[in-house]
Amino acid sequence: MSNAMLNDVPAGVQFMPFVPALERPPYADIVSRAERKLAEIESLWELMDIEEQPAAPFEMPKDLRVSVVIPVYNEKKTIFDVIARVKALPFETEIIVVDDCSTDGTRGWLETVRGAPGLKLILKKENEGKGAALRTGFAAATGHVVVVQDADLEYDPRDIETVIRPIVAGEADVSYGSRYFYRRSGDLSFFHRLVNRALTTASNLFTGLRLTDMETCHKAFRTNVIRELPLKQNRFGFEPEVTAKLARR
16 A cells, blocks of 8 residues: 555554455365265274174075066166176076166167076156166065166176075075175265265154164165065155164164
């Protein structure tokens, strides 16, 4: 400010010293810090909720039949790989593929395998959402256990054997997989993990459960248990709905 301007300032007016504004840290740094903090929280959660122990040797019953329900919408690139991996599991599977009116050619590809042994193909007449597709698949299941498998290969079908083990062993009626149990959540984005943690925490508060991954695709049920639930959600509301109704069962 010039001396002339200073002379025009009324007596008693004080000036604050000029302080340059602090630069905001780059967005990438903010996300990186948040991811590290979330990783710390996840580690603490696991220490509190989970006592990891090596799985005891377990042999699947020879007469076991597992119904694997695969809801499909525009997954032409991965659906055949998913089916092949499920068929390779070391127990009898009933593969129930429910196409929710795909528009990318998935439906035509599925028609080429119609009638294959161990495969049930259901082509819905209108797109209603994942929840509705799963209800359709559950109604068609005839296995001792029903398990959900997404068609995009985010979840490895080989993990199904681990997910159903507590049910087959008579230790549970329902079993949820978890992308956090063995610290395998690194492939998920920060925001995906953050939202999932928030939803899982809210679900645990309302249900009294101690889940680590409420939104997991890999959910397994005794067939009679899942059929008894009055499920109504047609789309992605299926995950919290089925969890809440199982908790009240």
